[in-house]
Amino acid sequence: MAEPFRLLFVCLGNICRSPAAEGVMRALIEVEGLAERVAIRSAGTGGWHTGKLPDQRMRSAAQNRGYDLSSRARQISENDLRDYDLVLVMDQQNLRETRSFDRESRFAPKIRLFCEFCTDHEVNEVPDPYYGGEQGFEHVLDLLEDGCRGVLQHIRQQSGLV
Template identity: 35%
Template structure:
């Protein structure tokens, strides 16, 4: 699964319909704009299986479209193989982090570095809050956080 130079990132949230598909789409756009997209495997997933096969939330899609970004992502659950194939697994909150570390402990050949995406935020907003029960402004906040974090992550690993 890894790209030719071994860079692979998986963005993770609870259901893979709001935060992580936004982060995936934002990172893909930044990598494309910086002419490095071919150096990366980029995906997103969920710790739960609630939304497997579903498109992102309509508000997430509208937010991305407002910024000129399209995605055809379908929600999927994180698998044991992901821990062995991705270099970085970046999640949105402490609950995601706990769930991922628990799953990783059951994988013998785990190579993924599991972190909060927010550790890359220059504004030091560590947690990317779930906007699902919020409004369009909450999705915009998630988008802005993802842009800041993904830019910093890409600069750090390119």
């Protein structure tokens, strides 16, 4: 069997947006029967939440939609940029900070904004819901569901998955 396509989602602290993207994408590929063909993780540009579960508000909102967010926060590393086929960041700040881990600018083509893959929403960034109310978490999940469908289509085109 071929190596799985390796996908990494990145946000600031790895407790809201990127673990939610990981959960949404994991559910999507399981429904499509591709769990063995796509490896998914998430990370944060900062390491202050390392080892923690996702924010309780995000876990609750995701659970209401049937998503399991049980990954533990970790910080991105230069090795991640080498090891993953596609690194999707949630906003411009995450893009700048993730690119700073690419000291030799070898991985720029695979570091992209998540919202490039959205088709139902015309936004450039997934906003950080951490300091907002409940509706912010719902909006983030709407964006993630939209974009993850586009990411799956992209992976299928790039790696020949049926």
